Amino acid sequence: MTDTDNIVAETAERIFADLADAQTINHDKNGNWKAPLWQALTDAGLPLSWVPEECDGSGTSMAEGFSVLSAAGRAGVAVPLAETMLAGWLLAQAHIKSPEGRMTVAPASPRDRLKLNANGTITGRARGVPFAKDAEYIAVVASGIGSTSIALVEASACRIEAGLGLAGDPSDTVHLDSVKPVAIQSAPSGFDQNTLLLMGALVRSQQIAGALETMLGIGVNYSGERVAFEKKISKFQAVQHNLAKLAGETSAALAAASSAADAFSSGAPLDDALFLEAAAAKIRCSEAAEKGAAIAHQVLGAIGFTQEHILHRYTLRALAWRDDFGSESYWAVELGKLVAARGADELWPLVASR
Amino acid sequence: MTAALRFDPIRLPPECEQLRKEVRAFLAEEIAAGTFDPHKPQREDSDNPAFSKRVGERGWLGMTWPKKYGGHERSFLERYVVTEEMRVANAPVRRFFVADRQSGPVLLKYAPEHIKMDILPRICRGEVCFSIGMSEPNSGSDLFAAKTKATKTDGGWLINGSKIWTTSAHMADYMIAIFRTSPSTKENRRHGLTQFLVNMKKPGITVNPIAQITGQYEFNEVVFTDHFVPDDHMLGEIDSAWKQATSELAYERSGPERFLETYYVLTELVRAVGPKPDTRSAEGIGRLVAQLHTMRRMSVSVAGMLQAGKEPVVEASIVKDIGTIWEQQLPHRVRELAAFVDDSASNHATLDEMLGFAIKTAPKLTIQGGTTEVLRGIIARGLGLR
Numbered sequence: 131m132t133d134t135d136n137i138v139a140e141t142a143e144r145i146f147a148d149l150a151d152a153q154t155i156n157h158d159k160n161g162n163w164k165a166p167l168w169q170a171l172t173d174a175g176l177p178l179s180w181v182p183e184e185c186d187g188s189g190t191s192m193a194e195g196f197s198v199l200s201a202a203g204r205a206g207v208a209v210p211l212a213e214t215m216l217a218g219w220l221l222a223q224a225h226i227k228s229p230e231g232r233m234t235v236a237p238a239s240p241r242d243r244l245k246l247n248a249n250g251t252i253t254g255r256a257r258g259v260p261f262a263k264d265a266e267y268i269a270v271v272a273s274g275i276g277s278t279s280i281a282l283v284e285a286s287a288c289r290i291e292a293g294l295g296l297a298g299d300p301s302d303t304v305h306l307d308s309v310k311p312v313a314i315q316s317a318p319s320g321f322d323q324n325t326l327l328l329m330g331a332l333v334r335s336q337q338i339a340g341a342l343e344t345m346l347g348i349g350v351n352y353s354g355e356r357v358a359f360e361k362k363i364s365k366f367q368a369v370q371h372n373l374a375k376l377a378g379e380t381s382a383a384l385a386a387a388s389s390a391a392d393a394f395s396s397g398a399p400l401d402d403a404l405f406l407e408a409a410a411a412k413i414r415c416s417e418a419a420e421k422g423a424a425i426a427h428q429v430l431g432a433i434g435f436t437q438e439h440i441l442h443r444y445t446l447r448a449l450a451w452r453d454d455f456g457s458e459s460y461w462a463v464e465l466g467k468l469v470a471a472r473g474a475d476e477l478w479p480l481v482a483s484r
Numbered sequence: 485m486t487a488a489l490r491f492d493p494i495r496l497p498p499e500c501e502q503l504r505k506e507v508r509a510f511l512a513e514e515i516a517a518g519t520f521d522p523h524k525p526q527r528e529d530s531d532n533p534a535f536s537k538r539v540g541e542r543g544w545l546g547m548t549w550p551k552k553y554g555g556h557e558r559s560f561l562e563r564y565v566v567t568e569e570m571r572v573a574n575a576p577v578r579r580f581f582v583a584d585r586q587s588g589p590v591l592l593k594y595a596p597e598h599i600k601m602d603i604l605p606r607i608c609r610g611e612v613c614f615s616i617g618m619s620e621p622n623s624g625s626d627l628f629a630a631k632t633k634a635t636k637t638d639g640g641w642l643i644n645g646s647k648i649w650t651t652s653a654h655m656a657d658y659m660i661a662i663f664r665t666s667p668s669t670k671e672n673r674r675h676g677l678t679q680f681l682v683n684m685k686k687p688g689i690t691v692n693p694i695a696q697i698t699g700q701y702e703f704n705e706v707v708f709t710d711h712f713v714p715d716d717h718m719l720g721e722i723d724s725a726w727k728q729a730t731s732e733l734a735y736e737r738s739g740p741e742r743f744l745e746t747y748y749v750l751t752e753l754v755r756a757v758g759p760k761p762d763t764r765s766a767e768g769i770g771r772l773v774a775q776l777h778t779m780r781r782m783s784v785s786v787a788g789m790l791q792a793g794k795e796p797v798v799e800a801s802i803v804k805d806i807g808t809i810w811e812q813q814l815p816h817r818v819r820e821l822a823a824f825v826d827d828s829a830s831n832h833a834t835l836d837e838m839l840g841f842a843i844k845t846a847p848k849l850t851i852q853g854g855t856t857e858v859l860r861g862i863i864a865r866g867l868g869l870r
Contacts, residue, residue, distance in 0.1 A: 343489075346489075346867075350867050350868065350869065353869065354868070354869070364869040364870075365869075365870075367861075369869075370860065370861065370864035370869050370870065371857070371860040371864070373864060373867055373869060374802075374805070374859075374860035374861075374863035374864050374867070375805075375860070377489060377798075377802060377863055377866075377867060378802050378805055378806040378863070379806075380489060381489050381491060381782060381799065381802045381806075382778050382779075382782065382806060384489060384491050385491035385493075385778060385781045385782040385785055386774075386777070386778040386781060388491060388492070388493045389491075389493045389778075389781040389785075391493070392493035392495075393493075406773070406777055407777075409770070409774065410773070410774035410777040410778055413770065413771055413774035413775075414774050414775060414777075414778040417771070417775075458771070459767055461770065461774075462766070462767040462768075462769075462770030462771045462774065463763055463766045463767045463770055464766075464770065465769075465770035465773055465774060466761060466765065466766030466767055466768065466769035466770030466771075466773070467761065467766045467770075469754060469769055469770070469773050470754060470757055470758065470759055470760065470761045470765075470766065470769065471759050471760075473754070473755075473759065474751045474752070474754040474755035475751070477750070477751055477754055477773070478572050478747075478751070481773070481776060481777055481780060482504070482568065482569075482572075482780075484495055484496065
């Protein structure tokens with residue numbers, strides 16, 4: 131999808147087109163493209179989209195921010211834009227000003243907890259933290275006795291074990307050993323680690339849906355160029371039906387992600403219906419990533435399986451994003467428990483609540 | 485880059501929520517009065533003329549049509565709410581559903597004024613049942629191979645041949661059918677078919693019910709022998725039926741009935757596992773609910789875009805493609821998840837019975853009203869592949 135809903139997303143689209151061309155960056159083994167891209171994104175105020183002006187951000191609306199993330203997904207970019215946006219959003223929940231530079235958030239997995247010590251320091255381990263190695267700051271949620279806090283810590287104050295996700299992007303383990311935060315505030319009432327994970331899940335859903343759009347575009351274009359058995363492969367019914375299925379999965383991901391983004395942007399309270407929106411988006415987008423990536427690769431055949439071709443930039447990233455901020459299995463269990471606890475006759479009212 | 489797929493995040497407007505309460509209250513009254521059992525998916529007794537009339541009295545038929553034809557000039561989103569609530573409750577909608585969704589809009593567009601004034605208000609009152617005559621013994625998905633012939637005669641047409649798999653023909657007052665008025669041409673194999681309104685109560689029509697694998701008799705063979713159709717019952721342009729069935733199809737393809745047909749097994753599974761499911765059940769239910777929610781959001785989105793005057797033809801076909809596959813797979817997924825449900829669950833027998841029926845129903849869901857293969861062809865055309 132090339133048409134965008136607003137000027138902020140158009141700006142992002144333009145920057146990605148100019149400075150993150152997939153062919154160019156796929157051949158750049160040294161990552162020389164990253165610095166100019168990050169500079170341009172920063173100059174446009176995009177990493178701090180979700181930070182209000184009084185916290186030194188751009189004060190962009192939630193909805194516009196989500197459309198920046200869709201654009202980032204379509205471009206398959208490997209810079210911590212989504213992570214910095216999420217960190218800025220998290221800090222703003224506690225009115226903590228965002229610093230300049232790259233950020234990420236922790237915990238990024240429901241299995242991990244960070245503990246707020248009595249002396250105000252933070253201890254714990256967070257696994258699968260995206261781009262921690264590249265970040266200057268980490269925005270964290272830490273739990274004390276009967277309280278939740280949001281804090282900003284310097285990445286250099288943590289021990290970071292480097293790891294790589296499926297797409298080769300950093301996915302690191304962050305160890306905090308009585309780290310003294312740069313800033314810390316109580317989280318607003320009702321806000322806990324799960325709120326961060328839900329928002330993270332929603333962010334990843336936008337990106338996955340965007341990546342699927344690009345996979346569909348690549349698949350359709352390739353099928354119109356590649357000739358086999360003396361005709362374009364787009365003329366074979368088997369290929370057409372595969373691409374129609376890919377369009378279906380892309381549509382499901384787009385619909386789930388944009389619905390959840392819209393629900394979150396409306397400022398509605400985090401009730402069961404909003405939980406359904408976010409959890410369903412992550413579950414359905416992740417399922418679509420699996421099916422969609424498989425079809426895109428099938429259509430492109432061997433060439434799509436090479437480092438040389440750009441397809442993997444989208445397929446592997448979409449598959450990797452499934453794991454961040456709770457996998458689809460995790461959210462499905464949480465959603466299933468909620469549905470069961472509400473009872474059979476309350477399922478339809480929940481589904482039909484919007 | 486391909487043409488953009490759009491699924492705007494449409495929300496139902498506030499008037500829909502009031503309406504939803506009214507529909508739920510009405511259905512609760514009907515259930516209490518014994519009109520139908522919400523735990524029983526549609527069965528033979530789902531033809532209920534008295535219920536149809538009461539739905540009409542509430543103003544829930546022809547909701548979007550002009551008032552002068554008995555309609556209510558409400559939005560497609562309001563109609564959406566009524567449709568989904570009726571489906572989920574397993575209400576007996578068979579008598580009016582096709583007329584309200586499909587046949588009425590065709591008449592609105594193509595029928596002469598006096599026929600509109602005659603029939604549309606009766607649809608709105610829930611008094612008439614419609615069927616659709618498309619398939620023939622040798623033309624199913626290949627619609628334009630239809631052979632049943634309309635031969636010109638004084639003041640009208642004589643129909644000879646047969647339609648098949650015609651849902652509700654045994655109870656229908658009318659049929660909207662396509663008949664061959666000219667041979668197809670070399671340049672256009674779709675040429676030569678014309679749409680007609682058929683009065684099923686007139687002579688020259690024999691309806692033979694066909695038993696389905698579920699044990700039901702929903703569809704029929706309909707044989708025409710010199711059946712007379714008056715000139716003013718021709719709908720639209722002669723030989724040009726192929727031009728007439730595009731934008732309406734978006735409504736037909738994308739409604740809630742395209743993913744809710746087996747929904748009852750999911751509710752019953754949730755009841756059977758109880759408030760504290762094990763991890764396997766919780767994950768299974770969570771995934772199904774996420775998929776259901778997504779389908780509904782897609783379907784509401786298409787309804788909203790149609791209401792806004794857009795033509796999301798490809799999006800509508802996508803909704804039907806993945807919606808029907810979902811409702812087809814649902815009973816099988818529920819069966820897997822129910823495998824370890826405690827035998828003592830109070831609704832165990834009900835769940836088993838529902839699963840048996842849903843599994844038998846499932847194969848038809850990706851065939852009726854346009855097969856998966858046909859839909860994928862339409863989607864592929866929308867993607868620019870054909």
